[in-house]
Amino acid sequence: MPVLLEVEKLSKSFAGLRAARDLSFSVGKGEIVALIGPNGAGKTTCFNMIAGVFPPDAGTVCLAGQRIDGKRADQICRAGIGRTFQIVKPFAGLSVLENVVVGALNARRTVAEAQRHAEEVLDLIGLFPKRSHPASSLTLPERKRLEVARALATDPHLLLLDEVMAGLRPTEVDRMVQVLRDLNVERGITILLIEHVMRAVMALARKVVVMHHGEVIAEGTPNDVTNNPAVIESYLGEAVV
Amino acid sequence: MIAALLQGVPRRGVVLLLVFLAVLMVAPLFVNDYLLTVLILILYFAYAGQAWNIMMGFAGQLSLGHALYVGLGAYTGAALFFHFGISPWLSLPLTLAIAGLAGAIIGFLAFRFGVAGVYFAILTIAFAEFARIGFDHWPWVGGSGGLFVPVANYTQNDVWTLRGSPRMFYYVILTLTVMAFLICHALLRSRAGYYWQAIREDEEAARALGIDTFRYKMYAVALSAAMTSIAGVFFAFYYNNLFPEQVFHIGRSIELILGPIIGGVGTLFGPIIGAFLLTGLAEALRESMLRLGIDLPGAKQVFYGICLLLVVVLLPHGIWPPLSRALGLDAKQSDKPEA
Numbered sequence: 001m002p003v004l005l006e007v008e009k010l011s012k013s014f015a016g017l018r019a020a021r022d023l024s025f026s027v028g029k030g031e032i033v034a035l036i037g038p039n040g041a042g043k044t045t046c047f048n049m050i051a052g053v054f055p056p057d058a059g060t061v062c063l064a065g066q067r068i069d070g071k072r073a074d075q076i077c078r079a080g081i082g083r084t085f086q087i088v089k090p091f092a093g094l095s096v097l098e099n100v101v102v103g104a105l106n107a108r109r110t111v112a113e114a115q116r117h118a119e120e121v122l123d124l125i126g127l128f129p130k131r132s133h134p135a136s137s138l139t140l141p142e143r144k145r146l147e148v149a150r151a152l153a154t155d156p157h158l159l160l161l162d163e164v165m166a167g168l169r170p171t172e173v174d175r176m177v178q179v180l181r182d183l184n185v186e187r188g189i190t191i192l193l194i195e196h197v198m199r200a201v202m203a204l205a206r207k208v209v210v211m212h213h214g215e216v217i218a219e220g221t222p223n224d225v226t227n228n229p230a231v232i233e234s235y236l237g238e239a240v241v
Numbered sequence: 242m243i244a245a246l247l248q249g250v251p252r253r254g255v256v257l258l259l260v261f262l263a264v265l266m267v268a269p270l271f272v273n274d275y276l277l278t279v280l281i282l283i284l285y286f287a288y289a290g291q292a293w294n295i296m297m298g299f300a301g302q303l304s305l306g307h308a309l310y311v312g313l314g315a316y317t318g319a320a321l322f323f324h325f326g327i328s329p330w331l332s333l334p335l336t337l338a339i340a341g342l343a344g345a346i347i348g349f350l351a352f353r354f355g356v357a358g359v360y361f362a363i364l365t366i367a368f369a370e371f372a373r374i375g376f377d378h379w380p381w382v383g384g385s386g387g388l389f390v391p392v393a394n395y396t397q398n399d400v401w402t403l404r405g406s407p408r409m410f411y412y413v414i415l416t417l418t419v420m421a422f423l424i425c426h427a428l429l430r431s432r433a434g435y436y437w438q439a440i441r442e443d444e445e446a447a448r449a450l451g452i453d454t455f456r457y458k459m460y461a462v463a464l465s466a467a468m469t470s471i472a473g474v475f476f477a478f479y480y481n482n483l484f485p486e487q488v489f490h491i492g493r494s495i496e497l498i499l500g501p502i503i504g505g506v507g508t509l510f511g512p513i514i515g516a517f518l519l520t521g522l523a524e525a526l527r528e529s530m531l532r533l534g535i536d537l538p539g540a541k542q543v544f545y546g547i548c549l550l551l552v553v554v555l556l557p558h559g560i561w562p563p564l565s566r567a568l569g570l571d572a573k574q575s576d577k578p579e580a
Contacts, residue, residue: 051449053445053449072448072453073445073448073449074448074449074450074451074452074453074454077448077449077450077451078451082449082450083449085445085446085449089443089445089446090442090443090446091438091439091442091443091446091447092442093438093441093442093507094438094439094442098435098438101435102435102436102438102439102447102450102452103450103451105432105435105436105451106450106451106452111430111431111432111435114435150446150450151449151450154450154451
């Protein structure tokens with residue numbers, strides 16, 4: 001499987017606090033990879049470095065062989081990485097459709113084309129009936145879906161999903177899992193997700209990367225990592241086994 | 242072109258707008274001289290408010306120094322006419338360029354070095370003050386003694402040199418206001434419009450969706466500044482005199498933004514409604530106080546303050562959003578698919 005995203009020896013400190021140290025992992029084209037670990041492990045920091053919110057102190061990020069570390073967030077989006085935010089950031093004053101049109105304009109020439117594309121994406125994500133509502137009127141699960149829709153509308157090769165399942169009920173989790181699986185299978189979109197909901201991780205990921213204290217402590221299939229003693233101790237706890 | 246403009250606009254809205262426009266077109270035939278000057282003032286504020294709204298209402302960048310662009314436009318147009326007899330329309334490209342460049346410089350300094358929010362607003366005030374002091378000491382434009390445009394000959398209307406009767410000025414500012422409205426309407430539906438609103442709502446999310454936020458904020462500032470400078474040209478030729486103390490004064494900047502804030506920031510009709518309400522009511526207040534023989538300097542400012550207070554407390558999004566819902570013109574929030 002060709003590698004789409006290659007993260008190598010990524011490090012970041014915030015005023016002396018080591019948020020990430022020598023992070024290395026790769027995501028194959030067409031794969032779904034989960035990044036898990038306890039709170040404060042550095043997962044979102046890792047995402048922010050990949051997505052260009054801030055540059056890494058050291059290390060490299062390559063997308064399809066091209067160096068992207070140090071680029072701005074908008075350049076990285078145009079390079080083909082769409083991301084969602086853990087704390088949702090809807091454009092509250094705009095309608096649901098307008099929110100997604102903003103994303104769709106990334107890869108469409110005209111507003112009319114972007115509108116058509118946005119409607120397709122909303123249909124896929126199940127928000128089409130709410131398209132003319134203001135984004136501020138959405139519930140949290142709907143806002144999480146809007147995040148995914150907006151990122152998806154940019155036509156990414158790689159989707160970075162930051163805890164899109166958090167706060168969802170089990171049936172909603174299953175629904176989101178199904179949506180992501182369809183995107184992966186039907187559209188060939190590669191997905192890297194940060195997730196605490198193990199039910200979703202087990203259902204989706206073919207590979208799991210476990211972080212703790214800013215470092216990768218395990219990597220492998222979902223079964224491998226859930227049986228790894230270090231992972232059990234630092235994150236999952238005994239009950240899962 | 243017209244079809245594209247009308248697309249997605251409720252038919253009732255188009256009808257109301259056309260009626261409103263028709264009333265404004267024939268108004269000078271029915272109103273007296275005094276009311277005509279009030280209408281000119283209203284349209285002036287509607288136009289300038291619309292231009293300010295591009296920056297604040299669309300792109301979310303608060304400028305409290307728009308008097309700078311009014312003043313630059315006024316002085317460029319007036320000085321070139323005064324010294325060389327150049328028509329304000331002929332010098333307009335230069336006027337637009339100067340104001341746009343001034344906006345771009347301020348925008349560059351702020352956005353490049355991360356000056357945002359309140360600090361950005363202070364920066365815009367600072368530049369307006371620089372200009373006020375600078376023009377005060379610049380003899381070529383008359384310094385603090387003022388610049389006087391050769392006085393109008395009311396018997397003959399000359400649109401080319403903007404010399405003529407109030408009625409001519411009324412139609413000039415009406416045309417400008419209609420054009421600004423149409424431009425803003427088109428902008429809101431363009432790529433830039435979507436990007437500006439995204440930046441206004443959440444800049445980090447906008448960036449994550451591939452928007453070069455620096456570039457689009459620069460566009461907003463430069464365009465808003467350039468459009469505002471046309472209001473300045475109008476101001477200079479309508480009033481025929483310019484003093485740095487007046488035209489660059491922060492009070493001018495504030496006066497200019499009250500309309501859109503009260504009418505509804507970020508809406509197309511906000512600046513127009515706001516201008517009609519504020520200027521209309523303020524003039525009515527002045528007139529009725531005059532009739533009653535009450536002489537209270539500063540009453541207008543107190544009135545503006547009360548209006549602002551009431552709107553901020555009762556209608557934080559301005560008058561237009563609830564008004565448009567009442568008129569059935571609001572597309573959002575309806576569950577029915579648009580026809």
